[in-house]
Amino acid sequence: MTSSHERQKKPHVLIVGGGFAGIQCARELATADVDITLVDRHNYHLFQPLLYQVATAVLSPADIAAPIRRMLRDQANTRVVLAKLEKIDLQVRRAYFPNAVIDYDFLVLATGVTHSYFGHDDWRHLAPGLKTVDDALDIRRRVLTAYEAAEWEADQQARQAKLTFVVVGGGPTGVELAGALSEIALKTIPKDFRNIDTKTARVILIEAGPRLLAALPEKLGNQALKDLTQMGVEVRLNNQVTDIQPGAIKIADETLPVENVIWAAGVRGARYVEHLGIELDRQGRIKVRADLSLPGHKNAFAIGDLACVTDPKTGQPVPGVAPAAIQMGQFVARKIKAETAGKKDSGQTFCYHDKGGMATIGRNRAVASIAGFNFCGFPAWLVWSLVHIIPLIGFRSKLTVIFNWIWNYFSLSKSARLITGKPPMKVKEALSVIRSDDKAESGR
Amino acid sequence: MTSSHERQKKPHVLIVGGGFAGIQCARELATADVDITLVDRHNYHLFQPLLYQVATAVLSPADIAAPIRRMLRDQANTRVVLAKLEKIDLQVRRAYFPNAVIDYDFLVLATGVTHSYFGHDDWRHLAPGLKTVDDALDIRRRVLTAYEAAEWEADQQARQAKLTFVVVGGGPTGVELAGALSEIALKTIPKDFRNIDTKTARVILIEAGPRLLAALPEKLGNQALKDLTQMGVEVRLNNQVTDIQPGAIKIADETLPVENVIWAAGVRGARYVEHLGIELDRQGRIKVRADLSLPGHKNAFAIGDLACVTDPKTGQPVPGVAPAAIQMGQFVARKIKAETAGKKDSGQTFCYHDKGGMATIGRNRAVASIAGFNFCGFPAWLVWSLVHIIPLIGFRSKLTVIFNWIWNYFSLSKSARLITGKPPMKVKEALSVIRSDDKAESGR
Numbered sequence: 001m002t003s004s005h006e007r008q009k010k011p012h013v014l015i016v017g018g019g020f021a022g023i024q025c026a027r028e029l030a031t032a033d034v035d036i037t038l039v040d041r042h043n044y045h046l047f048q049p050l051l052y053q054v055a056t057a058v059l060s061p062a063d064i065a066a067p068i069r070r071m072l073r074d075q076a077n078t079r080v081v082l083a084k085l086e087k088i089d090l091q092v093r094r095a096y097f098p099n100a101v102i103d104y105d106f107l108v109l110a111t112g113v114t115h116s117y118f119g120h121d122d123w124r125h126l127a128p129g130l131k132t133v134d135d136a137l138d139i140r141r142r143v144l145t146a147y148e149a150a151e152w153e154a155d156q157q158a159r160q161a162k163l164t165f166v167v168v169g170g171g172p173t174g175v176e177l178a179g180a181l182s183e184i185a186l187k188t189i190p191k192d193f194r195n196i197d198t199k200t201a202r203v204i205l206i207e208a209g210p211r212l213l214a215a216l217p218e219k220l221g222n223q224a225l226k227d228l229t230q231m232g233v234e235v236r237l238n239n240q241v242t243d244i245q246p247g248a249i250k251i252a253d254e255t256l257p258v259e260n261v262i263w264a265a266g267v268r269g270a271r272y273v274e275h276l277g278i279e280l281d282r283q284g285r286i287k288v289r290a291d292l293s294l295p296g297h298k299n300a301f302a303i304g305d306l307a308c309v310t311d312p313k314t315g316q317p318v319p320g321v322a323p324a325a326i327q328m329g330q331f332v333a334r335k336i337k338a339e340t341a342g343k344k345d346s347g348q349t350f351c352y353h354d355k356g357g358m359a360t361i362g363r364n365r366a367v368a369s370i371a372g373f374n375f376c377g378f379p380a381w382l383v384w385s386l387v388h389i390i391p392l393i394g395f396r397s398k399l400t401v402i403f404n405w406i407w408n409y410f411s412l413s414k415s416a417r418l419i420t421g422k423p424p425m426k427v428k429e430a431l432s433v434i435r436s437d438d439k440a441e442s443g444r
Numbered sequence: 445m446t447s448s449h450e451r452q453k454k455p456h457v458l459i460v461g462g463g464f465a466g467i468q469c470a471r472e473l474a475t476a477d478v479d480i481t482l483v484d485r486h487n488y489h490l491f492q493p494l495l496y497q498v499a500t501a502v503l504s505p506a507d508i509a510a511p512i513r514r515m516l517r518d519q520a521n522t523r524v525v526l527a528k529l530e531k532i533d534l535q536v537r538r539a540y541f542p543n544a545v546i547d548y549d550f551l552v553l554a555t556g557v558t559h560s561y562f563g564h565d566d567w568r569h570l571a572p573g574l575k576t577v578d579d580a581l582d583i584r585r586r587v588l589t590a591y592e593a594a595e596w597e598a599d600q601q602a603r604q605a606k607l608t609f610v611v612v613g614g615g616p617t618g619v620e621l622a623g624a625l626s627e628i629a630l631k632t633i634p635k636d637f638r639n640i641d642t643k644t645a646r647v648i649l650i651e652a653g654p655r656l657l658a659a660l661p662e663k664l665g666n667q668a669l670k671d672l673t674q675m676g677v678e679v680r681l682n683n684q685v686t687d688i689q690p691g692a693i694k695i696a697d698e699t700l701p702v703e704n705v706i707w708a709a710g711v712r713g714a715r716y717v718e719h720l721g722i723e724l725d726r727q728g729r730i731k732v733r734a735d736l737s738l739p740g741h742k743n744a745f746a747i748g749d750l751a752c753v754t755d756p757k758t759g760q761p762v763p764g765v766a767p768a769a770i771q772m773g774q775f776v777a778r779k780i781k782a783e784t785a786g787k788k789d790s791g792q793t794f795c796y797h798d799k800g801g802m803a804t805i806g807r808n809r810a811v812a813s814i815a816g817f818n819f820c821g822f823p824a825w826l827v828w829s830l831v832h833i834i835p836l837i838g839f840r841s842k843l844t845v846i847f848n849w850i851w852n853y854f855s856l857s858k859s860a861r862l863i864t865g866k867p868p869m870k871v872k873e874a875l876s877v878i879r880s881d882d883k884a885e886s887g888r
Binding site: 080 | 486487488504505506507509511513514517518523524525526544577588589592595596633635636637638639860861862863
């Protein structure tokens with residue numbers, strides 16, 4: 001409010017979204033002669049590749065998230081706003097938030113993607129996806145509560161439905177979730193229950209395509225399939241979910257009684273994107289130009305998962321992964337820097353430097369494709385661990401995560417097994433067996 | 445369900461509540477020839493003395509909580525049930541849960557206490573208390589969101605109300621919360637904000653009685669007062685809250701504009717206790733007999749914070765602290781053991797072994813009274829840290845907490861500064877200053 005004088009002549013860069021792309025863009029502009037406003041609907045930056053470990057009770061949210069304010073506190077040209085974007089008017093260069101508007105000279109949209117249920121939005125509350133911290137805590141709550149409910153379910157079929165976990169989508173998130181759910185059932189909790197054998201839990205991974213990890217070389221997809229199968233996960237390739245109802249999922253023509261479905265299948269851009277007047281791809285992502293700007297708006301960009309762009313080198317779409325987001329953030333920041341410094345840059349094209357990809361499957365099991373080398377098993381698992389620990393924001397997170405992993409590795413215990421946030425489930429009628437047993441047989 | 449044969453002749457001990465008292469009682473009965481059912485409405489045991497550190501963004505919930513199942517997994521005579529107690533029928537020895545009933549031979553009530561608003565239950569949503577993990581996350585969310593909202597509040601008075609934090613109650617929880625809130629404002633976040641000076645935040649601690657920490661020696665209460673005052677906390681003794689409204693609190697006759705009130709003043713027993721047909725004290729706790737049994741029911745006990753009992757040695761009421769709860773759990777377990785083993789124990793009396801008390805105030809500041817010695821400052825702070833780390837359940841928690849404390853100590857940063865669980869606040873009208881400033885002064 002008092003800083004308006006300093007801002008007087010500087011171009012205003014509005015970055016919406018504090019994920020990998022948005023944060024990188026802001027950081028890259030730290031020394032630029034601009035004013036930056038970074039808006040996010042959460043107050044934290046999330047290290048999303050490890051989010052499934054929050055869902056599966058290995059890590060706490062604070063282990064993989066850092067306050068955006070803290071991350072950018074020393075960057076004097078940047079202010080951080082906690083708000084949810086409602087609408088953009090590209091013509092007048094204005095962004096609308098609840099009860100407020102922000103005008104910009106440069107706009108960088110980095111709001112990522114959310115789950116897509118392919119037109120079946122009624123599946124949302126039956127099959128939660130994994131994009132935010134609250135999603136992860138919700139999935140954790142559902143998984144842990146399922147075992148609690150199964151423990152007191154007298155009906156065999158109903159019990160099996162509670163002990164069946166279906167993960168929809170065979171990308172990295174789906175593979176990692178399925179592996180972790182299987183480890184919980186087989187290794188973490190068997191001794192904790194008295195009435196159920198948690199080893200009888202079924203984990204089913206459903207993929208519509210012909211193989212797992214479609215973004216990685218075929219060999220690694222096959223290896224992941226082999227590993228998961230060895231770990232007791234039922235992998236169903238070429239299978240499509242046709243319906244989800246409370247207590248049941250329909251796969252092709254087969255109906256499976258199941259209480260727990262997790263959605264890791266499809267993504268789409270946020271709703272506000274539909275009203276930009278810009279062409280979107282099938283997934284609702286913005287079809288940006290080669291320099292990541294919006295067609296017809298040289299001063300507005302989309303980066304990260306939200307951007308649909310083709311890599312000129314390979315002709316393939318740039319994948320929605322963290323390294324691509326970071327590279328896009330850098331690219332756009334440099335473009336804005338050049339332009340505000342009065343240097344003309346014309347016809348630049350974003351090129352994606354693909355460093356490879358990887359997915360972890362379980363303890364000592366992972367697959368990785370790096371610089372053309374494909375490997376799996378323990379070496380891949382070690383590389384995966386290193387690659388995911390190094391960029392973790394802040395010294396604290398890094399050590400805590402390492403520590404929790406080592407602890408988890410040797411003890412096989414998941415230390416964050418807390419059910420929070422909602423009243424616990426109701427104990428089912430089956431609990432009355434305690435009464436009848438005790439009463440009848442002790443003769444009281 | 446299949447274990448009914450083994451249980452056939454064994455007495456059934458029902459323990460309700462998995463806090464310090466209930467867990468201790470169950471553990472003490474591990475080798476007894478009884479069947480134990482431990483019921484809790486949460487799936488975790490909570491190390492409550494450190495809960496304020498979750499509320500003030502130092503620790504994550506998983507750092508101070510452990511799954512009850514895990515804690516008791518190796519205890520073959522014990523099963524764990526996740527359910528909320530609705531009603532007890534002492535005459536027929538039966539406990540009612542949603543959709544289920546459990547019969548018992550021995551009953552141990554260890555459900556603790558909840559906040560009491562002294563008849564002003566409408567204050568509850570305006571002034572949250574701190575008893576559960578969800579309470580702590582709620583308070584954390586409110587505190588962090590208050591600063592976010594203040595950052596964009598144009599009206600000076602409204603801004604100050606958002607930057608005012610009132611803690612009601614000068615016991616250990618209130619003192620610890622006030623100290624931590626002051627540290628956040630003065631040391632953790634000043635650099636994170638652009639428009640507000642977080643050092644102008646006011647932290648006010650209100651106590652109805654004449655001094656702080658009434659359960660500790662007067663000298664230490666005075667020391668705490670001195671320390672808090674030095675840290676910038678406004679302590680108001682002999683002050684009573686007479687009303688709480690949205691945006692304002694009334695203390696005696698003065699009305700203070702304030703957006704953030706935290707309740708650490710009163711406690712009471714749960715509602716089901718009122719229907720037991722047993723005499724309660726003013727706070728709704730059960731007036732137990734000297735052996736902790738319920739009057740007229742030799743086989744039913746109340747332990748922990750829920751029990752109102754006088755220490756025969758001192759004539760003083762046994763305080764609602766963890767050591768007392770643990771001692772009561774032990775005492776009742778031994779009593780049940782003796783009785784089920786056929787040994788008559790008659791007229792036993794519970795004696796509280798008071799090991800002292802302590803409260804931490806801030807970095808290097810604490811007060812402690814142990815074995816008759818009173819001390820304060822850094823030595824007390826060190827002792828407080830040790831005393832609170834040693835009993836933490838599970839190796840993992842212990843190391844993580846130590847690590848987070850050390851990190852917090854040297855970096856002054858709170859690493860768990862995440863706003864989770866609810867949609868973020870709306871950016872206020874004040875945000876429009878961004879537009880007017882930019883527009884007007886950059887002349888676009």
